[in-house]
Amino acid sequence: MYFYTPTIESHHTFFLLSEEESKHAIRVLRLQGGDIIHLVDGRGGRYKTEIVDPHPKRVSLRVLEVEQDFGQSAYHLHIAVAPTKNIDRIEWFLEKATEIGLQEFTPIICEHSERKEVKIERLEKVAVSAMKQSLKAYLPKINPAMTFSKFIASAVEDTAVLKGVAHCVDAEKKYISTAFPKSGRYTVLIGPEGDFSEKEIEQAMATGFIPLSLGGSRLRTETAALASCLEVSLLNRD
Structure with missing residues (x-):
């Protein structure tokens, strides 16, 4: 665990x-002195x-082994x-994407967006739970929400990233499998329920974003985002 x-x-x-993790370990999981647990x-x-000391408010632990870069992508x-x-649909996406392999997440506010605010603290809790459940040691970086234009402007600065x-x-x-090479740094934009506006699509393409296809079906926002994670993961599978 x-x-x-x-x-x-x-x-x-x-x-x-x-105190929170101690309570979970002792009161919920019923762990005792001498039990082995892993920290990430x-x-x-x-x-x-x-x-060492199974105190319900401050469990004391002896570190036996340390592994760095565990499960690095x-x-x-x-x-x-x-x-x-x-917002439950985005939380669902983040949970599954963390399990599959996602390094960074940014909520973007677009012209057709129905939701303008996002509670980052809640998303971080979802990601932490998914990281522990999937036995990973890397937590995705979750950025504050920003407007589409601001995000595009910031993405232009990093020329080493492959963008779609x-x-x-x-x-x-193009499909992700043909647009991106293996072992790269990728950024993928996924629009709202009403899709990106034509202006936003043109703005993205004008700054180096490759237009991507996720297949012939019209996907929900969270499904399209998760499909992108899966395709990138499969692309990089040995």
Whole structure:
């Protein structure tokens, strides 16, 4: 079982769990002294530890082994997606994408967006839970929501990133498998329920975003975002 401990460092020989994690370990999981648990810092560090003092408010742990870059991905995927009116659908996407492999997430506010605000704290909790459940040591970076134009302007600055925009307009597009090479840094834009506006599509393409197709079906926003994660993961599978 994994516990998220972002403050742990590789030089630590002992560590105290937070009150919340301690309560979960002792009151819920019924762990005892001598039991082995793993800690993850969200930055690739995995720590094998032994419970020394099973205190329900401050579990004391002895660090036995440290692994850095545990489960490090060969690629970096940044999904920028317009948040859906029902925020549960974006939370569902983030949960599944974290399990599959997502390194960065940005909510973008578009012309056709029905939701203009996003609670980042809630999304972070969803991602942490998914990271622990899927036995990963990397937590996706979750950025504050920003407007489409601001995001495009910031994306232009990083020329090392391969960029794509998935939209529903009938036009020439490429599949991710042919648009992107393996082991790259990728950014994929996914629009709102009403799709990107023509102006936004033109703006993205004018700044180097490749038009992408996710198949012949018209997908929901969260489905399109998850399909992009799956395609990138399959592209980079050995």
